[in-house]
Amino acid sequence: MAKLKDLAAIEDRLVAGHGMCIGCGIPLIFKVILRATEDPLIIANATGCLEVCTTIFPRTSWNVTWVHSAFENAASTISGIEVMYKALKKKGRIPKDKRFKFLGVGGDGGTYDIGLQALSGAVERGHDIVYVCYDNNVYANTGGQRSSATPIGASATTSPAGTQSPGKIQRRKDLTKVLVAHNIPYVAQASPHRWQDLYNKAKKAFEVEGPAFLNVLCLCPTEWKYDESLGIRLAHMAVDTCVWPLYEVENGKYKINYKPKEKKPVLEWIKTQGRFRHLFKEKNAWVLEEFQKQVDQDWEELNKLESL
Amino acid sequence: MSKFVTLNGNQTIGEAARQIDPDVIAAYPITPSTAIVETIAKFKADGLISGEFVCPESEHSAMSLCIGAASAGGRVMTATASQGLALMWEMLYIAAGLRLPIVAAIANRSLSAPINIHGDHSDTMGARDSGWIQIYSENCQEAYDNFIQAFRIAEHLDVRTPVLVGLDGFIISHSMEVIQVEDDAEVKKFIGEYKSLYPLLDSKVKMTVGPIDFTDYYFEHKRNQLEGIENAPQVIEEVGKEFGKKFGREYGFFEGYRLDDAELCIVAMSSAAGTCKDAIDELRSEGKRVGLLKPRIFRPFPHQRISEALIKMKAVAVLDRSSSPGAFGAPLFTEIRSALYDYEERPKITNYVYGLGGRDIKIEHFKEVTDDLEKIAETGKVEKVYSYINLRE
Numbered sequence: 001m002a003k004l005k006d007l008a009a010i011e012d013r014l015v016a017g018h019g020m021c022i023g024c025g026i027p028l029i030f031k032v033i034l035r036a037t038e039d040p041l042i043i044a045n046a047t048g049c050l051e052v053c054t055t056i057f058p059r060t061s062w063n064v065t066w067v068h069s070a071f072e073n074a075a076s077t078i079s080g081i082e083v084m085y086k087a088l089k090k091k092g093r094i095p096k097d098k099r100f101k102f103l104g105v106g107g108d109g110g111t112y113d114i115g116l117q118a119l120s121g122a123v124e125r126g127h128d129i130v131y132v133c134y135d136n137n138v139y140a141n142t143g144g145q146r147s148s149a150t151p152i153g154a155s156a157t158t159s160p161a162g163t164q165s166p167g168k169i170q171r172r173k174d175l176t177k178v179l180v181a182h183n184i185p186y187v188a189q190a191s192p193h194r195w196q197d198l199y200n201k202a203k204k205a206f207e208v209e210g211p212a213f214l215n216v217l218c219l220c221p222t223e224w225k226y227d228e229s230l231g232i233r234l235a236h237m238a239v240d241t242c243v244w245p246l247y248e249v250e251n252g253k254y255k256i257n258y259k260p261k262e263k264k265p266v267l268e269w270i271k272t273q274g275r276f277r278h279l280f281k282e283k284n285a286w287v288l289e290e291f292q293k294q295v296d297q298d299w300e301e302l303n304k305l306e307s308l
Numbered sequence: 309m310s311k312f313v314t315l316n317g318n319q320t321i322g323e324a325a326r327q328i329d330p331d332v333i334a335a336y337p338i339t340p341s342t343a344i345v346e347t348i349a350k351f352k353a354d355g356l357i358s359g360e361f362v363c364p365e366s367e368h369s370a371m372s373l374c375i376g377a378a379s380a381g382g383r384v385m386t387a388t389a390s391q392g393l394a395l396m397w398e399m400l401y402i403a404a405g406l407r408l409p410i411v412a413a414i415a416n417r418s419l420s421a422p423i424n425i426h427g428d429h430s431d432t433m434g435a436r437d438s439g440w441i442q443i444y445s446e447n448c449q450e451a452y453d454n455f456i457q458a459f460r461i462a463e464h465l466d467v468r469t470p471v472l473v474g475l476d477g478f479i480i481s482h483s484m485e486v487i488q489v490e491d492d493a494e495v496k497k498f499i500g501e502y503k504s505l506y507p508l509l510d511s512k513v514k515m516t517v518g519p520i521d522f523t524d525y526y527f528e529h530k531r532n533q534l535e536g537i538e539n540a541p542q543v544i545e546e547v548g549k550e551f552g553k554k555f556g557r558e559y560g561f562f563e564g565y566r567l568d569d570a571e572l573c574i575v576a577m578s579s580a581a582g583t584c585k586d587a588i589d590e591l592r593s594e595g596k597r598v599g600l601l602k603p604r605i606f607r608p609f610p611h612q613r614i615s616e617a618l619i620k621m622k623a624v625a626v627l628d629r630s631s632s633p634g635a636f637g638a639p640l641f642t643e644i645r646s647a648l649y650d651y652e653e654r655p656k657i658t659n660y661v662y663g664l665g666g667r668d669i670k671i672e673h674f675k676e677v678t679d680d681l682e683k684i685a686e687t688g689k690v691e692k693v694y695s696y697i698n699l700r701e
Binding site for chain 2: 044051052057058062070075076086124125
């Protein structure tokens with residue numbers, strides 16, 4: 001098991017000087033994930049907060065080879081790099097003992113929505129890549145529009161709460177399950193507050209042969225509208241309410257990595273986030289009920305899947 | 309030893325791809341370029357190519373994959389047409405902006421709506437400002453020759469710019485022709501080894517590629533990107549000559565057909581040029597001094613060379629196989645007319661749009677154009693700057 005002091009001794013691959021918001025979950029996540037392999041790493045990053053905030057020319061926060069080409073194609077881009085690696089290795093133009101790891105990265109906009117087709121294609125083709133989605137439930141880079149990962153009831157600038165609207169009315173997409181349906185070797189859901197679990201999952205993802213997918217809950221004080229100091233507690237609560245269960249699916253076998261002793265009501269997660277503030281109006285009570293119902297259903301189903 | 313083989317346009321590209329054997333080929337099938345992808349897939353299945361062949365889930369991903377692969381540091385190609393090229397549109401600019409020497413074969417086809425699978429140049433003309441070098445082919449032999457030269461041009465250190473090679477959908481892509489296929493080893497020797505200057509797959513150097521550029525750098529970087537396409541003419545010329553020396557078929561920026569003593573000139577690209585040559589032979593036998601100028605390179609546009617070839621004409625008709633809605637003429641015409649502007653004495657010039665959606669253009673149509681040109685030369689007046697050929701109105 002990794003010890004924090006050992007991880008701290010590893011050189012950072014995403015270094016200070018980036019422009020991400022105070023309390024942003026992205027650096028927390030990637031500082032852990034990028035420590036989970038010692039091999040040279042090549043990252044293809046979808047357009048989004050991480051991309052924009054780390055590479056304002058002429059500066060870069062990347063202590064690793066990194067490429068950005070567009071929004072919806074991080075998975076296609078990284079698979080192109082991986083294929084070229086295979087080709088050159090076969091032809092002897094990369095020495096046999098030289099290894100690289102390939103990582104595609106995107107937010108929920110670049111992964112759940114605009115980049116879903118490219119991701120589906122890349123994992124179906126079986127490239128030896130890892131893809132990490134940092135899911136902050138919103139298009140944060142463009143200032144807080146809804147995504148298909150936005151939870152029901154959240155107010156976003158394109159699904160605002162108003163006199164006639166309780167915010168987003170649709171249920172969020174379960175992308176992790178979509179990836180499970182591709183029958184790839186490794187799929188997992190993680191959260192930055194359980195760094196050890198996140199580290200273990202990233203390590204597994206890098207080690208398996210073939211495609212691996214990690215969906216990581218990402219804190220976004222700017223768009224969730226909460227006091228930055230609450231961040232890690234909010235991640236904790238997302239897991240304790242089972243809004244964001246921690247689980248992994250290895251070769252089709254489900255394993256829940258953490259089961260809260262006492263499953264907290266969804267209310268406990270949303271009450272400190274401004275994006276859900278309107279749900280406390282009486283007329284919107286049904287939305288919170290619906291949210292709770294969905295979370296309960298999903299949790300029950302997940303437990304069933306684990307028992308199979 | 310070179311040999312004569314009967315192949316259609318798509319197969320000639322497949323054959324050239326087998327000989328060049330790029331490190332990565334990523335392409336998505338679309339009519340009429342599908343057979344390029346199928347030919348390559350079969351070569352791979354039979355162990356005749358050593359590079360990796362990938363089937364992405366869309367053309368957008370095909371070009372994205374090519375961008376990843378090319379930036380990783382090897383030789384890359386793709387093939388597409390029409391809507392496929394349109395779907396790649398976003399990534400075309402990025403391939404050129406990152407100065408990646410990707411080569412694409414395009415079986416030129418119309419764009420929807422309405423949907424139509426036949427040949428015209430709307431697809432590549434839509435990509436004319438994307439930063440790619442554009443080469444157009446009259447027949448299968450030219451498609452083969454151009455495709456081989458495209459790698460040398462794209463990968464030249466002074467250029468490092470993607471190149472697309474157009475062959476007219478169906479008219480060339482599906483027409484059987486006896487072509488001279490060169491010896492595998494000779495083609496490989498002509499192409500040479502490709503060495504990427506800044507491969508991502510370099511474990512000694514950590515690179516950030518494609519960072520965000522704001523107002524204080526973007527403009528300079530966009531300007532710098534032009535260096536490649538600005539340096540291309542010299543390389544295109546050298547490669548065309550070297551190809552001629554080695555394989556006996558020399559290429560330049562355009563081909564002139566019975567142009568030297570011509571007073572009237574038709575400008576037409578790609579397969580229509582073949583029909584036009586026959587028409588010119590007939591017209592010449594009737595004593596009409598008409599010639600053909602067939603542009604081969606559309607980007608970078610060889611404005612000076614073409615102007616010099618046209619300047620002594622009395623009247624010029626530019627035939628476009630695409631339209632540019634709302635513009636003052638179709639793409640080839642506006643280029644040529646603009647190029648002629650700097651000359652005080654210049655020919656009268658007129659524009660025809662023809663062949664959209666694969667509509668035939670026949671010898672009789674070139675004769676009608678020539679009649680118009682004669683009238684223009686006689687009167688010194690262009691009655692209609694912009695008209696259509698073989699269109700029911």
